[in-house]
Structure formats: structure tokens, C-alpha cells
Amino acid sequence: MIDFINSTLRFATPLIFASMGGLLCERAGIATICIEGIILVSAFTSAAFDYYSSSPWLSLGAALLVGGVFMLLHAFLTVRVKSDPIISAITVNLLASGMTPLLMKLLFSNSTNTPSLPQENRFLPVFIPFLSSFPIIRHFSNHLSLVYLAILLPFVIQITLTNTRWGLRLIAAGDGPEALVTSGVSLNHTRFVALFLGGCLMAFSGSYLAIGHSSQFIRDMSAGRGFIALAAIIIGKWQPIPTLVACVFFGFTDALQIELQSSEMLNLILPAQFIQSLPYVISLVVLVFAMGRAKPPLAIGQTSR
Amino acid sequence: MTLPFLQFDRVSKNFNGNSANTLVSFEVQQGSFHGIVGENGAGKSTIMKILYGVHSPDSGTILLNGISTQFNNPNQAIRAGIGMVHQHFKLVPTLSVWENIILGHEPTSLFIPKTNLLATIQQLQNDFGFSLDLEEKVETLPVGQQQQVEILKLLFRKARILILDEPTAVLTPQESEVLLNRLLQLKKQQKTIILITHKLREILEFTDTVTIMRQGKVVATESTASLDEHKLATLMMGRDRQVPVTSQRSFEPQTAVLEVSSLSTKSRKGLQLRNLSLNVAAGEIVGIAGIEGQGQEELVQVLTQLKSFSGHIKMLGEDLLNFTAYQNRQRGFGVIPPDRQKNGLILPFTNEYNLILGHHWEKPFQGLGCLSFPHIRQFAQDQLKHFDVRPCHPDLSTATLSGGNQQKIIIAREASDRVRFLLACHPSRGVDIGAMEFFHEHFRKLRAEGAGILLISSDLDELRTLSDRILVIRNGAFIAEKAASNWTLPDLGLCMTGTES
Numbered sequence: 073m074i075d076f077i078n079s080t081l082r083f084a085t086p087l088i089f090a091s092m093g094g095l096l097c098e099r100a101g102i103a104t105i106c107i108e109g110i111i112l113v114s115a116f117t118s119a120a121f122d123y124y125s126s127s128p129w130l131s132l133g134a135a136l137l138v139g140g141v142f143m144l145l146h147a148f149l150t151v152r153v154k155s156d157p158i159i160s161a162i163t164v165n166l167l168a169s170g171m172t173p174l175l176m177k178l179l180f181s182n183s184t185n186t187p188s189l190p191q192e193n194r195f196l197p198v199f200i201p202f203l204s205s206f207p208i209i210r211h212f213s214n215h216l217s218l219v220y221l222a223i224l225l226p227f228v229i230q231i232t233l234t235n236t237r238w239g240l241r242l243i244a245a246g247d248g249p250e251a252l253v254t255s256g257v258s259l260n261h262t263r264f265v266a267l268f269l270g271g272c273l274m275a276f277s278g279s280y281l282a283i284g285h286s287s288q289f290i291r292d293m294s295a296g297r298g299f300i301a302l303a304a305i306i307i308g309k310w311q312p313i314p315t316l317v318a319c320v321f322f323g324f325t326d327a328l329q330i331e332l333q334s335s336e337m338l339n340l341i342l343p344a345q346f347i348q349s350l351p352y353v354i355s356l357v358v359l360v361f362a363m364g365r366a367k368p369p370l371a372i373g374q375t376s377r
Numbered sequence: 378m379t380l381p382f383l384q385f386d387r388v389s390k391n392f393n394g395n396s397a398n399t400l401v402s403f404e405v406q407q408g409s410f411h412g413i414v415g416e417n418g419a420g421k422s423t424i425m426k427i428l429y430g431v432h433s434p435d436s437g438t439i440l441l442n443g444i445s446t447q448f449n450n451p452n453q454a455i456r457a458g459i460g461m462v463h464q465h466f467k468l469v470p471t472l473s474v475w476e477n478i479i480l481g482h483e484p485t486s487l488f489i490p491k492t493n494l495l496a497t498i499q500q501l502q503n504d505f506g507f508s509l510d511l512e513e514k515v516e517t518l519p520v521g522q523q524q525q526v527e528i529l530k531l532l533f534r535k536a537r538i539l540i541l542d543e544p545t546a547v548l549t550p551q552e553s554e555v556l557l558n559r560l561l562q563l564k565k566q567q568k569t570i571i572l573i574t575h576k577l578r579e580i581l582e583f584t585d586t587v588t589i590m591r592q593g594k595v596v597a598t599e600s601t602a603s604l605d606e607h608k609l610a611t612l613m614m615g616r617d618r619q620v621p622v623t624s625q626r627s628f629e630p631q632t633a634v635l636e637v638s639s640l641s642t643k644s645r646k647g648l649q650l651r652n653l654s655l656n657v658a659a660g661e662i663v664g665i666a667g668i669e670g671q672g673q674e675e676l677v678q679v680l681t682q683l684k685s686f687s688g689h690i691k692m693l694g695e696d697l698l699n700f701t702a703y704q705n706r707q708r709g710f711g712v713i714p715p716d717r718q719k720n721g722l723i724l725p726f727t728n729e730y731n732l733i734l735g736h737h738w739e740k741p742f743q744g745l746g747c748l749s750f751p752h753i754r755q756f757a758q759d760q761l762k763h764f765d766v767r768p769c770h771p772d773l774s775t776a777t778l779s780g781g782n783q784q785k786i787i788i789a790r791e792a793s794d795r796v797r798f799l800l801a802c803h804p805s806r807g808v809d810i811g812a813m814e815f816f817h818e819h820f821r822k823l824r825a826e827g828a829g830i831l832l833i834s835s836d837l838d839e840l841r842t843l844s845d846r847i848l849v850i851r852n853g854a855f856i857a858e859k860a861a862s863n864w865t866l867p868d869l870g871l872c873m874t875g876t877e878s
Binding site: 235236237240241243244247248250251252253254255256257370 | 451452455463467468469470471472476477479480481482483484485487488489491530
């Protein structure tokens with residue numbers, strides 16, 4: 073049971089980072105379906121950078137920068153050139169999935185994965201003595217530092233949105249861009265900053281996947297997590313805490329899937345592919361039922377003027 | 378003589394060769410309530426937008442306290458103490474009242490000091506006699522209160538000059554009264570108010586001085602005390618305005634075009650229609666009066682088949698539900714929707730397409746399944762000329778027209794000669810007197826030709842001028858009905874607000 077909860081947290085972590093990044097962008101009024109692409113480029117950056125630098129933290133920094141810069145591309149296309157955000161995001165996604173194998177081929181002469189990293193160059197579990205003194209919680213006190221960060225992040229974002237002037241302006245950019253402009257705030261500036269920071273948060277997710285959860289970058293390793301994160305945002309109605317809950321739920325289905333795969337009984341009855349598809353099927357079903365009442369930021373879907 | 382507070386000196390502005398303002402000169406005194414009046418397209422909004430830094434003038438200067446001033450954007454104007462309430466509010470619906478007020482003007486601390494700000498804004502409310510719930514979300518507020526948020530927002534920014542662009546166009550008569558009295562309060566506290574409007578009554582009752590504009594030029598700037606309605610209208614229109622006449626039916630109403638009996642709607646939330654019965658005969662105009670949101674919208678939705686109902690409705694002699702909405706339109710049902718931009722037009726479309734919308738599948742607009750452009754063009758040109766739409770270009774996007782001209786396009790389409798039952802909702806909301814009279818004349822002509830009209834309006838003068846009978850709707854039910862000539866204005870007002878039934 074404890075293992076199962078820990079496994080759920082591990083699977084939820086990349087989703088939380090990705091969805092929090094996406095949430096910032098969407099709340100600023102820009103539809104952002106390119107979370108997937110950002111996870112890919114940042115995961116690749118982490119793995120490649122770690123290979124040369126042997127430092128996971130430096131690699132994380134590099135990934136954040138690359139993730140942010142890629143989102144600036146999305147920002148430039150949507151905010152500055154005012155192109156359609158869906159088209160722009162598809163561009164980013166395609167660019168990411170095409171560019172990473174090419175760079176791998178150039179750097180490592182292998183277009184499917186980067187070289188495996190030694191254990192000491194990856195993120196290692198951080199044992200938190202403070203937590204271990206509590207009776208039940210101590211079983212959950214041996215995670216990567218990124219996992220703790222992920223669980224804290226939605227609360228930080230919630231506070232930022234509701235209690236800082238930056239958050240106020242961000243919400244205004246999404247729900248009433250004209251009001252923001254007439255109040256004398258630069259809409260473009262607000263959205264550029266939001267998208268850059270959103271990209272950085274998504275990059276945490278990529279870094280976690282490549283050098284925390286596993287030890288290399290594998291082609292298309294994001295495996296739809298960017299879209300699951302998007303689903304979590306929608307189910308969470310663009311609110312940080314409910315989105316966190318949705319992410320944990322998806323993490324749970326992932327953990328369940330692994331659990332079921334290891335059960336030999338079930339494997340005889342059901343093909344493995346069926347079990348592997350479970351998280352995606354569940355997200356589809358949940359989305360269908362949650363979708364009717366979801367209320368996106370008002371500026372989403374309108375072409376920016 | 379004191380120096381004028383705000384002075385416009387020979388300001389001109391052209392848009393693509395069309396002059397919007399020509400040599401506009403007038404003065405506004407500090408602490409006065411100044412009206413700017415004129416028909417749609419007279420250049421009232423343009424001159425204020427030049428002051429506010431939205432547009433820059435081609436020539437001429439604006440003097441503030443005797444100093445030549447030109448703002449490049451609204452921020453500079455706000456910093457100089459000028460604030461504008463736009464006709465369409467610029468608020469963030471999902472944020473609360475206080476958040477909207479401070480937006481763009483927040484303290485620079487890490488966290489927003491909410492308690493301090495609430496106290497500051499509350500003080501502001503007390504000073505100027507507002508009483509809004511600051512924690513309420515703006516989207517849940519009625520329009521009148523949203524407007525108050527806009528005004529508070531300007532006061533929070535310490536605006537000395539408040540410009541209001543057609544503020545009462547979206548308000549009920551009661552809300553308008555509240556707003557205008559509040560503006561008088563602000564004037565007493567040394568604020569300068571500039572009110573753009575085309576409602577003569579507001580000018581005469583509330584302003585100190587008034588600038589009358591016509592076709593981009595200032596006709597006169599006068600002290601209001603020296604004017605009466607007739608004189609003001611003459612200056613504004615450049616011709617004698619007809620005094621509204623109580624309508625006279627040319628012949629007795631005949632067959633019913635609309636028969637509604639025991640109509641009710643069910644809805645989980647919002648308003649229900651309760652047991653409505655109503656007849657509209659051919660050759661009759663029936664008015665429905667009521668405060669906004671008493672079931673008028675639901676009634677329109679039922680008649681246009683957007684909402685299910687129980688009860689019986691016969692339109693043009695047949696059960697409403699025997700036909701689709703499209704078929705009913707072809708049988709002679711016309712609708713002037715309450716929100717023309719949302720439901721009446723496809724704004725980016727050209728005028729000619731908007732003129733045939735919903736009839737585009739009929740001959741001669743189509744042949745062999747394709748649109749027949751020469752016929753459409755010919756038809757559009759005739760209609761634009763007949764309804765005096767300006768500018769008269771069939772291939773101009775409708776979005777570029779002024780509100781009044783957009784409404785003319787809808788009326789040209791929906792209230793054509795072949796219409797037999799017309800549902801007209803707020804037909805002259807936000808249009809100038811010239812267009813309003815034109816519409817009224819057109820409706821009378823339709824009636825004389827035997828069409829039945831159901832008129833829903835919040836303009837009581839319009840209802841009394843046009844209608845044969847007026848029903849009052851309140852809380853989803855008709856509570857009174859009289860011949861139009863038997864209603865007095867106070868009666869109607871009392872009945873609508875529910876102080877008497």
C-alpha cells in the first residue's frame with residue numbers, strides 16, 4: 073500500500089509540473105497545447121547536458137532555460153505576431169519531436185536515446201529527517217527533492233495568483249485583456265512573462281523524467297504526459313489545487329497500470345497493451361464527464377487583437 | 378474672467394479621408410457638469426478619445442489649465458487626472474470589485490495588502506456615496522453596479538475629470554436616474570463631469586453647460602438654462618424635430634398573427650415564465666414594458682424556438698412548432714434581437730451578406746445552389762439606399778458601421794415589406810433621434826400595411842408613442858394591460874417597479 077502511494081506520487085510529479093506550467097500560460101489567456109513539446113526539449117536538454125557536465129542541478133538549470141525559451145517562441149507567435157495559438161502550439165510540438173532525434177544523432181550518433189547516465193549523476197532521493205519523525209508520514213520521506221517541490225508548487229501558485237499583483241494581472245490578462253490594457257498595464261509584457269515562467273515549470277517535468285525518473289532521454293519519452301497534464305488543467309477547472317488533485321489521480325492510474333502489469337493472473341486474461349492504455353482511457357472518460365462544466369479563461373479561443 | 382479648465386482649440390481629425398472632427402472648439406469649466414450631445418456619428422466620441430489619448434489630433438490643440446496638452450495613450454491621460462468610462466465596460470468579470478478597482482494601480486509590495494486597500498476603497502465609497510460589496514465578483518453584478526465599479530476605479534486613480542460615453546444606454550430608467558444623481562454628487566465634490574449622450578432629457582435636467590455637435594462640428598456651446606427641448610433638438614438635428622405623437626391606428630385589427638395562451642417555461646435556474654397569454658392582431662403594435670430581466674429575454678427565446686415551453690403558441694395562424702424556425706421566418710416572421718451585435722449580425726461579414734442572412738437560400742439570391750452575386754449586390758444597394766445606411770457600401774464590413782447603422786441593416790432584413798409578424802426588441806437602443814424616428818415611421822408603415830408587431834422596449838417614450846396596447850411584465854408574468862393612451866408615465870413606472878399593480 074505504502075509502495076503504491078509512493079509510486080503514485082512519483083508518477084504524478086511530472087504531471088504536476090507540466091500542468092502548473094500550462095495553467096500559468098492558460099490563465100494568462102493563451103491556449104497552450106504545447107506542454108508535450110516543452111517536456112520533450114527540456115528532457116533532452118537535461119540528459120544531454122548531464123552527460124557532459126555530470127551535474128543534475130546544472131542540467132536542470134539548462135532545461136529550465138530551454139523550456140522557457142521555447143515557450144517564448146510560442147509567446148512570440150501568439151502574442152507578438154498574433155497567430156492562432158493552436159497552430160503555434162502544434163508548431164512547437166512538431167519542432168520538439170523532430171529536433172530531439174536530430175540532435176541526438178548529431179551529438180551521440182544514435183537517434184533513439186542518449187547514453188545512460190551513471191547513478192551519481194542523476195537526481196537522488198533526499199531523506200528528510202523532519203518528516204521521518206512522524207508515524208505514518210515517515211514512509212513517504214524518501215523521495216527525489218523534485219517530488220516534494222511538485223507537491224508544494226500548486227499552493228505557491230494559488231497564493232501567487234490570488235495575493236500578488238503579478239497574479240492579479242495574470243488573471244486579468246486571461247479573463248479581461250481589455251480591462252488590463254485600459255488599466256495601463258502592458259498585456260504583451262504580462263503574457264510574455266507568464267509564458268516564459270510557464271515554460272520553466274514545464275521543464276521541471278522534462279528534467280524529472282530524464283534524469284530523475286530514468287537515466288537517459290529516449291525518443292518521445294514524454295509519451296502524451298503533456299496532454300494528460302492539459303486534461304488535468306481542464307478537470308481542475310484552471311484552479312491550481314483541483315488541478316493538483318487531478319494530477320494525483322492520473323498518477324494513481326499510472327501506478328495502477330504498473331501494478332496490474334506485474335500481476336501474472338491478470339496478464340493471462342488481458343493483453344498488456346490493454347493495461348498500458350488504461351491511464352489514457354481513464355483520462356478520456358473523466359474528461360468527457362468533466363468537460364461540460366469546465367469554464368476556461370475568457371480570452372482562450374479568441375484571436376488576440 | 379477665470380481661465381477655462383479644459384479648452385479645445387480648433388481640433389480636427391480625419392479617418393481615411395472622412396473627417397470625424399472639423400475645427401472643434403469649446404471650453405469646459407472646472408467643477409461643471411458638461412454635456413456633449415449630437416446624433417450618432419456626430420463626432421462626440423472621437424473628440425473625447427482625442428482628449429483621452431486614444432487618437433491623436435491632425436491639427437489643433439487641447440489646453441488643460443491653460444497648458445497645451447497632448448496624451449499619446451490613455452495612461453498619460455489617467456496620470457493627468459482624466460478618466461473615461463467606456464460604453465462597453467472594461468472590467469475583468471471573474472475578479473472581485475476591489476480587485477478590479479486596483480488593477481494596474483496596485484501597491485508594489487510582495488503581497489497585495491488587502492485589508493489596507495479595502496479600507497481605502499471603503500473610505501472612497503463613503504466619500505462619494507457608493508455602497509458596493511467590494512468582495513463580490515463583478516460578473517454577478519447588474520450592469521448599473523458594474524458601471525459604478527468603473528467610476529470608483531477612476532476615483533481610486535484620483536481622476537479630476539470624468540468622461541462618460543453614453544452611460545445610460547445600457548441602464549434601466551431607474552438605474553439611469555441613480556447614476557445621474559450620483560454624478561451630480563461628484564460634481565459637488567469638485568469633480569468635472571463630461572457626459573456624452575443623445576438623450577435630451579439627461580442634458581436638460583442635469584448639465585450646467587452643453588456642447589451640441591453635428592457632422593463633426595460644434596454647432597453651439599450654451600448654458601443649459603438657456604435651452605429647452607425643442608431648441609436643443611433643433612440645434613442637434615439641424616431641422617425641426619417632430620414632437621412624438623400618440624399613435625393612431627389606421628384600421629381595426631383583424632386576424633391574429635400571434636396567439637399565446639397559458640405559456641410557461643421550466644428552468645432549473647433563472648426566471649420562469651408563468652402562464653402568459655397574449656394576442657397580437659394584424660395591423661396592431663403591442664408593447665411589452667418591464668424592467669430588464671423580468672422574462673422578456675425568455676419570451677423572445679420561446680418565440681424564436683430557442684427554449685422549450687408548455688402552453689400553446691399559434692404564429693401566423695399555425696402552431697409555432699409545426700414549423701422550424703427557418704420555415705417560420707419564410708412564412709413572414711421577423712425578429713429584431715435584443716443584442717444586435719451578438720444575435721442579429723455577423724459583424725465581420727459585409728453589409729450585403731448581412732442583408733440577406735437567413736434568406737440567402739431563397740431566389741433570387743441563389744440559383745443552382747450558388748449565390749447569385751449580381752442579384753445580391755443589386756438588392757443590397759437598393760436596401761442600403763432605402764434605409765439610408767451610411768456609408769452606403771455593400772461590400773464594407775458591418776463591423777465598421779456605427780450602432781445605429783448596424784441596426785438599420787437588421788431592420789432592413791427583418792422588417793421588410795413581406796413581414797407579417799415582427800418581434801422587435803429594443804429597436805432603437807443606442808441609436809440617435811433621427812434613426813429612431815425613421816424606425817418608428819417604418820413600423821407605423823408596416824402596421825398600416827397589416828403586419829402585427831410585438832415591441833419589447835425599456836424606452837417608455839418609445840412604447841407609448843408606438844404601441845396600441847401596452848402590457849407590463851414582472852417576474853415572468855403579465856401583471857397589467859391597458860390601451861397605450863390610458864397609461865400615464867408615472868403609472869407605467871410604478872407598475873414596472875412593483876410599487877403598484
